Amino acid sequence: MASKKAINSVVLGAIVAVIVIGYVMMNYSPSGTTSGEEKSFDIIAFQWGFEPQFIEVNKGDHLTLNIATDDVPHGIAIDEYQINEPIMVEENTKLEFVADKSGTFEFYCSIPCGVGHDQQGGFLIVKDPSEPEQDTIILTSTKSGEKIIVDGIIDETWNNTPEAIFSTVYVHENRQIIAKSLNDGERIYFLLRWLDDDKNSDGKTETDRIALGFDISGNSDIAMGAAGVPHVTVPQRTIGQGVVDIWHWKAFDSHTETPNVIDDEFAGPFEQLKDHYYRDDDNNQGGENDLSAAGIYDSDRGQWIVEISRLLATDDTEVPEFGMMDKQFSVGSEYKIGFALWDGGKGETAGNHAVTEWGKLKVD
Ligand SMILES: [Ca+2]
Ligand SMILES: [Ca+2]
Ligand SMILES: [Ca+2]
Ligand SMILES: [Ca+2]
Ligand SMILES: [Cu+2]
Structure with missing residues (x-):
């Protein structure tokens, strides 16, 4: 029933698109007035x-x-x-x-x-078509031979690595994620920092969290797409009709009652997500948790520092009906990357969180 509706709306959407494109072409004027x-x-x-x-x-x-x-x-x-x-x-x-x-x-x-x-x-x-589009933020993953230890402590090499700042745009605006990335040709590393005035990592409040999203299908509507998705029937990680690889770090994981946990996840289209939510450690539908991460709360500056690492290429490349499960990276290529952020101290959980637009990850 639901999938029939989805198909109908796709067909309808295509018809509308054809009509709209035809209309735009007929009415196109160089001055750009509409x-x-x-x-x-x-x-x-x-x-x-x-x-x-x-x-x-x-x-x-x-x-x-x-x-x-x-x-x-x-x-x-x-x-x-x-x-x-x-x-x-x-x-x-x-x-x-x-x-x-x-x-x-x-x-x-x-x-x-x-x-x-x-x-x-x-x-x-x-x-507003007359307003210029915001420039896409580009994060370059720099090739380095130096060893990075995933412990939440900023290694010397990070200090010489360029940063990119991603601002959240939905639900909670203008939170800034300062991101850096390195790779050694085999593994990719991320250093993520963001201001947060309370460390919500003891399970007494909602937990602080960050998630990275990597667009797999190429058509995910919005980074993490997720703002405001109803949590009750659908976990918050939907992305319109798209498919996204999600790396989801939590200061405290209520399922396992453990601090400092990262889940290696995967989200498919809205209608399918209900049945195919993938989470490696407690709802295993195949695949491995290929992520390692560690976060430390810097109380002097009131910020989280989280390091995350994964192999550029994993073995989780196929899941029935969905195709790829983990986004695969290779040196010399570009990918869409986005972030979601939760401040547990403000009661944020599920769909109540801040998300960025898609930016670009360039793996050098
Ligand atoms: Ca470190
Ligand atoms: Ca917090
Ligand atoms: Ca995996
Ligand atoms: Ca994954
Ligand atoms: Cu209602």
């Missing part, structure tokens, strides 16, 4: 999410949202657009409005519908 396009989306609300979860349009577009529920009554609210409408069983809720404000706006369920209600949300992303 009066906004007609864009229509079919959205399914369910316990507890919306599909699709990310709707991306341009400022000035005339939007039609056709929304239906798959189970119980829900609502849809977008505060910044003063929208709040019920979605009743076997009825179509039709919303028409002009996307006249640019930015990323959360939409959420406005009718209590069960335990996952608070997590039921998505994002309307309104781009």
Whole structure:
């Protein structure tokens, strides 16, 4: 049922894309003036999410949202657009409005519908074509013969390694992750630092965490894609229709009650993730945990310092139905890299976290 819907929306999306492209071509003018396009989306609300979860349009577009529920009554609210409408069983809720404000706006369920209600949300992303796109952040993994010890202590070699700063853009904005990378032709190393004023690593609060994501399918919507994904039915690591390798470090792991843990994970498309969430150590569906990591909290500066390492190439290259499981790296190539960050002291867990856009990892 659900996959049929997904297919229908893909087909519909393709038809819409053809129409839109045709429309754009017919109306193309060198001056770049647009009066906004007609864009229509079919959205399914369910316990507890919306599909699709990310709707991306341009400022000035005339939007039609056709929304239906798959189970119980829900609502849809977008505060910044003063929208709040019920979605009743076997009825179509039709919303028409002009996307006249640019930015990323959360939409959420406005009718209590069960335990996952608070997590039921998505994002309307309104781009302003006249604003220049933000430059892609490039992190270069420098070739080095020096040995790096993965212990959370900054080795001498790191001091001579260039850094790249990734800023979070969704849910919690402008948190900065200072990243460096080295490789020795066999292993890749990352040094990650970020400011955080409390060390949440004793299991008494939600835990501090960081995750790296590497786009595998090439079409993952947003780095880690994940902002606001309902946790109850779907772990937070969805990435639209994409497939992502995820390296997920936790200051404290509540499953094993151990500090300083990294999971070697994998996330597939939204509809499939429910059944195929892969986590090496407690839900093994094949594959090895190929990651090593260590984090130390620097209380003088109020920052986390985490070192992570993995072989450039692992043995986990295939899982049935999904293809590649671990992203494979080789010297001389470029990859999409993104980050997610949780501050446990602020109660952040599951989909409540900060994510960056995709940046680029260049392995030299
Ligand atoms: Ca070290
Ligand atoms: Ca914290
Ligand atoms: Ca692996
Ligand atoms: Ca993996
Ligand atoms: Cu709901």
